[in-house]
Amino acid sequence: MQSPEQPILRDIVLVGGGHSHVVALKKFGMQPMPGVRLTVICRDSHTPYSGMLPGYIAGHYSYDEVHIDLRTLAAFAGARFYKDEVIGLDRANGKVLCKNRPPVPYDRLSINIGSTPRMSQVPGAAEHAVAVKPIHMFNDRWLALLQRVQLHPGKTRIALVGAGAGGVELTLAMQHRLRHELQLLGRDPNELSFHLFTSSAQILPTHSQRVRRSFEDVLAQRQVVTHCNSAVTQVSANGLQTANGELLAMDEIIWVTQAGGAPWLQQTGLALDDGGFIQVNEQLQSISDPLVFAAGDIASMVGHPLEKAGVFAVRQGTPLALNLRRSVEGLPLLAYRPQRSWLALISTGDKRAVASRGRWGLGASTGGVGELIWRWKDRIDRGFIDKFRNFPTMSAQPAKPLASTVKLDAEEAQQAISAIAMRCGGCGAKVGASVLSRALGALQPIDRDDVLIGLHAPDDAAVVRVPPGKAMVHTVDFFRSFIDDPYIFGKVAANHALGDVFAMGGQAQTATAVATVPSGLESKVEDVLFQMMTGAVEVLNEAGCALVGGHTGEGKELALGFAVNGLVDEHLRGVMVKGGMQPGDVLLLTKPMGTGTLFAAHALLKTRGRWIDAALDSMVQSNRLGAVCLQQHGA
Numbered sequence: 001m002q003s004p005e006q007p008i009l010r011d012i013v014l015v016g017g018g019h020s021h022v023v024a025l026k027k028f029g030m031q032p033m034p035g036v037r038l039t040v041i042c043r044d045s046h047t048p049y050s051g052m053l054p055g056y057i058a059g060h061y062s063y064d065e066v067h068i069d070l071r072t073l074a075a076f077a078g079a080r081f082y083k084d085e086v087i088g089l090d091r092a093n094g095k096v097l098c099k100n101r102p103p104v105p106y107d108r109l110s111i112n113i114g115s116t117p118r119m120s121q122v123p124g125a126a127e128h129a130v131a132v133k134p135i136h137m138f139n140d141r142w143l144a145l146l147q148r149v150q151l152h153p154g155k156t157r158i159a160l161v162g163a164g165a166g167g168v169e170l171t172l173a174m175q176h177r178l179r180h181e182l183q184l185l186g187r188d189p190n191e192l193s194f195h196l197f198t199s200s201a202q203i204l205p206t207h208s209q210r211v212r213r214s215f216e217d218v219l220a221q222r223q224v225v226t227h228c229n230s231a232v233t234q235v236s237a238n239g240l241q242t243a244n245g246e247l248l249a250m251d252e253i254i255w256v257t258q259a260g261g262a263p264w265l266q267q268t269g270l271a272l273d274d275g276g277f278i279q280v281n282e283q284l285q286s287i288s289d290p291l292v293f294a295a296g297d298i299a300s301m302v303g304h305p306l307e308k309a310g311v312f313a314v315r316q317g318t319p320l321a322l323n324l325r326r327s328v329e330g331l332p333l334l335a336y337r338p339q340r341s342w343l344a345l346i347s348t349g350d351k352r353a354v355a356s357r358g359r360w361g362l363g364a365s366t367g368g369v370g371e372l373i374w375r376w377k378d379r380i381d382r383g384f385i386d387k388f389r390n391f392p393t394m395s396a397q398p399a400k401p402l403a404s405t406v407k408l409d410a411e412e413a414q415q416a417i418s419a420i421a422m423r424c425g426g427c428g429a430k431v432g433a434s435v436l437s438r439a440l441g442a443l444q445p446i447d448r449d450d451v452l453i454g455l456h457a458p459d460d461a462a463v464v465r466v467p468p469g470k471a472m473v474h475t476v477d478f479f480r481s482f483i484d485d486p487y488i489f490g491k492v493a494a495n496h497a498l499g500d501v502f503a504m505g506g507q508a509q510t511a512t513a514v515a516t517v518p519s520g521l522e523s524k525v526e527d528v529l530f531q532m533m534t535g536a537v538e539v540l541n542e543a544g545c546a547l548v549g550g551h552t553g554e555g556k557e558l559a560l561g562f563a564v565n566g567l568v569d570e571h572l573r574g575v576m577v578k579g580g581m582q583p584g585d586v587l588l589l590t591k592p593m594g595t596g597t598l599f600a601a602h603a604l605l606k607t608r609g610r611w612i613d614a615a616l617d618s619m620v621q622s623n624r625l626g627a628v629c630l631q632q633h634g635a
Helices: 019-030 050-058 070-076 135-151 165-184 209-221 263-267 310-329 368-386 410-420 433-441 486-503 522-542 595-603 609-619 624-632
Strands: 010-015 036-042 046-048 067-069 080-083 086-090 095-098 108-111 156-161 192-197 225-227 232-236 239-242 247-249 252-255 278-280 292-294 299-301 344-347 353-357 360-362 451-453 470-480 507-517 546-554 559-569
Touching (some): 019 036, 019 070, 019 108, 019 310, 046 050, 046 135, 050 135, 050 344, 050 368, 067 070, 070 080, 070 609, 086 263, 108 310, 135 252, 156 165, 156 239, 156 247, 165 192, 165 209, 209 353, 278 292, 292 310, 344 368, 353 368, 433 522, 451 546, 470 486, 470 507, 486 507, 486 522, 486 559, 486 624, 507 522, 522 546, 522 559, 595 609
Parallel strands (some): 010 036, 010 108, 108 292, 156 192, 156 252, 192 225, 278 299
Antiparallel strands (some): 046 067, 086 095, 232 239, 239 247, 344 353, 353 360, 470 559
16 A cells, blocks of 8 residues: 555556456555555456356356455555546647546556447447457447347347357356246247357367367257357348358347457557557567556557467566566566467366467367366356455555655656655745635636636625625535545545535535645646536536635645535525425435445445445535425425
8 A cells, every 4th residue: 555655656547457456456556656656447347257248147156256346445455446448648748538537547557448439340249249349338238138139039040150169168157048038938948049250261270179169069958059160240120141241140249359449549549550559579568658558448558469368468577567567666667478388278167268379289079178178167256256345454544655666857856855855834835826816726616706806806805796685695515535536535525524514404505625645756646636526517617506616735644625615595585494304204314324334434445336336426425406306395
């Protein structure tokens, strides 16, 4: 964990929650780097382990058994977790562009986002087929497909396009699960028919003939129709068409082929290969930008053409973490050289599996060998995912500050010395005027006619007019951050402060802020302040409340509070007070209770990411409309 007394000198941002990044996060958690702040940006709090996904589809594992909790892992690593979708890079200014939040600055950037289906190359595929990749989005699609099949009357024809290891394994897993589901409904499982399409002359083209024969036998036994030399050229609501002119009616089409890099990478200026993947050297560093690293499926190693397999993503995690560390230390990077052959354990859907490595293969669909290989695979997979669930006990005491090994230039070194120097606790603890003015200058608080002097013409204090017939409501609220995302924390803090005004039936008029920001280089302090106040101002603006001033200082922990002024009728008509309750009255809760307990458990790594997601979704939701509704109905 990062010591709260250690000033922040460098930002390493990890985009995506792929296998390489979960390994790297665990490495940083076991060996923190003083002065370096980690930030993970991912659209989901839970990331699937691809090795166990077919077992999940087949019904052998639960959702939680095959997913790694990124929020909890990030907390263990001392990293900030931003739940958002990346849509681009501003490399000139070193920022990651996100869909729903301000840009995130980086000193070093690592990208591990897997691949994206290129369904647009086949007419109708994007509209009528279910894409397996990106894997983190497949669960919802799979559950929807499962429900459609359960509700579909009569026979159901299912096609899978792509007959590599992933396509074959997924075909058998889906067949096993769907047949079982129909049996539970009292229906004939033979109502299901499966078709496997590939443009190649054979299935599993990168595996040995022995392994291919094993799976050809399994597919034949399971009555899966294999269509080789049958590239799919068009998809419709009624089925698909192949390059040889064959038209086949299908009810469901699953797309397990033709994946490429995310479209937003095309606009970054990074060197990409023909598939849109980031070209990296043996140090997993972009060949066009030394500040950018990539690993897993999204990376294309120059001189090492690799199959898009999870084994490489996992193995790249350790050298990725090491080179990110060495890069900010100014040390030479170390080369990663991938193995030429690797062991693949490919399941057959029914708790059996086939082992494949190079020309060697072992396993069968019947008998004890396939079952033994499945148990071997199950043990390996569970052992891997357990590494990201069982963490060393976290100490209640903050870590002692250690000397940072980050390489700084002369100006940065001077700033770092200033950041850790003893402060008087008075004006010396204030955030620098230039930092404060830049951060606040980038905000866009609303204007109100009754604000005579505010942020747009800052002075020693704000001057605000009280409208005729109105009385003022004053409230103040302040607390330290309980979450590692300053933008979301800013939203929550503003909502919390406004809530007391709304609870009394008032309208928010103005707010002044009091913020505490941990020390660091000026750019680091400025960004945290900007992120936090951006979230807060968005909430204040939505409530019609003008931010008119504030005070900011440095401290050990991020904290934010507001003094909010509101307006009510001067004769107190419509004002709601606590004393109005009587025995027997109905108490209505506008939000769930228990968030304090939940976040206390999160600090101990005892929660699930989706629980925290749900809590934060509730906490950033304003009570304003709820209060208006209650007021209109006589509360």
